Amino acid sequence: MRLAWIDRRERFRALHREGLFVMPNPWDVGSARVLASLGFKALATTSSGHAAALGRPDQNVTRAELIAHVEALAAAVDLPLNVDAERCFADDPAGVAHTVELIAQAGAAGCSIEDYDPERGSIDRLEVATERVAAAAEAGGKHGVVLTARAENHLYGIADLDDTIRRLSAYRDAGAEVVYAPGLVDPQEISRLVDEVQAPVNVLALRHGPSVPELAGLGVRRVSTGGGLARAAYGAMMAAARELQTAGTSTYLDEAIQEAELEAGLATAPPPG
Numbered sequence: 001m002r003l004a005w006i007d008r009r010e011r012f013r014a015l016h017r018e019g020l021f022v023m024p025n026p027w028d029v030g031s032a033r034v035l036a037s038l039g040f041k042a043l044a045t046t047s048s049g050h051a052a053a054l055g056r057p058d059q060n061v062t063r064a065e066l067i068a069h070v071e072a073l074a075a076a077v078d079l080p081l082n083v084d085a086e087r088c089f090a091d092d093p094a095g096v097a098h099t100v101e102l103i104a105q106a107g108a109a110g111c112s113i114e115d116y117d118p119e120r121g122s123i124d125r126l127e128v129a130t131e132r133v134a135a136a137a138e139a140g141g142k143h144g145v146v147l148t149a150r151a152e153n154h155l156y157g158i159a160d161l162d163d164t165i166r167r168l169s170a171y172r173d174a175g176a177e178v179v180y181a182p183g184l185v186d187p188q189e190i191s192r193l194v195d196e197v198q199a200p201v202n203v204l205a206l207r208h209g210p211s212v213p214e215l216a217g218l219g220v221r222r223v224s225t226g227g228g229l230a231r232a233a234y235g236a237m238m239a240a241a242r243e244l245q246t247a248g249t250s251t252y253l254d255e256a257i258q259e260a261e262l263e264a265g266l267a268t269a270p271p272p273g
Contacts, residue, residue: 004078008081008109009080009109009144009146010144011041011042011080012080012110012146013144013146015042015080015222016146016200016221019216019221020212020220020222020223021040021223022040022205022222022223023040023041023202023223023224023225024040024043024044024225025043025046025084026043026046026049026229027046027052027229027233028050029072031229032073032076033076033077033266034262034265036077036078036079036268037267037268041079042079042080043073043080043081044084044110045066045069045070045081045082045084046226047061047084047086048227048230049231050065050084052227058227062089063089063099063102066083066085066089066103067103070083070106074108075107081109081110082108082111082148082224083103083108083112084111085099085100085113087114087116087117087118088132093131093132093135097138097139098139099136100113100135100139100145100147101139101142104142110140110145110146110148111140111145111147112147112150112180113150114150114152115129115152115167116152123152123153123156123158126166126170129170129171130170130174133149133171133176136149136175136176137176146177147175147177148177148179148202149171149178151163151164151167151180151181153181153183154184155183161192161193164181165196165197168180168181168199169197172197177199177200178201179197179200179201179202180202181193182204182226183204184204184209185210187210187214191218191219194218194219195219200221201219201220201221201222202220202221202223203220203222203223203224204223204224205223205224205226206228236252239252240252240253
């Protein structure tokens with residue numbers, strides 16, 4: 001195992017011990033290097049952003065493509081990298097463990113596993129999901145990779161906080177070091193989750209959710225952006241293109257990053273070795 005990877009994994013685990021840190025989600029090497037230049041302490045992949053960069057909808061990237069993506073990002077920046085591994089591209093615990101092994105070998109400091117099955121269009125039964133989390137935790141533990149377990153209820157219209165807390169508590173007991181219920185925006189619900197699960201909690205930054213300082217006050221340890229930054233970038237591009245189509249003007253350049261600033265961000269030094 002490369003010494004640089006060991007160092008990143010130790011740094012990543014330490015970030016979860018106290019306070020709150022923001023972990024934005026780049027979607028390609030360029031966005032990763034620009035975000036690294038801004039001083040963030042860790043980055044994470046985004047399944048939807050990565051898929052969009054490949055010209056596809058979310059949940060349409062192969063495991064091999066994800067691993068290549070992780071290798072590219074881990075080689076491009078000297079920061080801990082957490083991997084959105086969706087359902088770990090496997091239907092059985094052994095397959096889950098193999099995916100986590102591959103992610104570790106690609107240089108990641110952490111990865112996540114979800115309990116939503118897109119093939120069935122439903123949330124896994126608790127006992128099934130817990131077994132899968134345990135397999136991922138065991139595989140990740142061999143490499144010092146931080147495992148985040150996700151309860152997807154609130155992204156799929158299941159507003160059952162009791163079930164979410166029950167699931168995340170079970171995932172914690174199965175070996176997950178961090179828990180995550182994307183889609184939660186109510187401060188009281190977030191606070192209750194933090195208090196009852198008693199593990200580092202990741203919250204997804206959302207337009208109508210609490211601010212980062214508010215989340216810090218609720219005891220949240222980590223804030224990520226999911227596909228939000230990628231969608232913002234694509235949104236800016238579409239708005240600029242529509243201006244060209246309609247008005248024929250280029251006022252969108254008023255908000256564009258200056259070339260020198262972009263080049264400086266892209267020049268972020270890659271890690272040694």
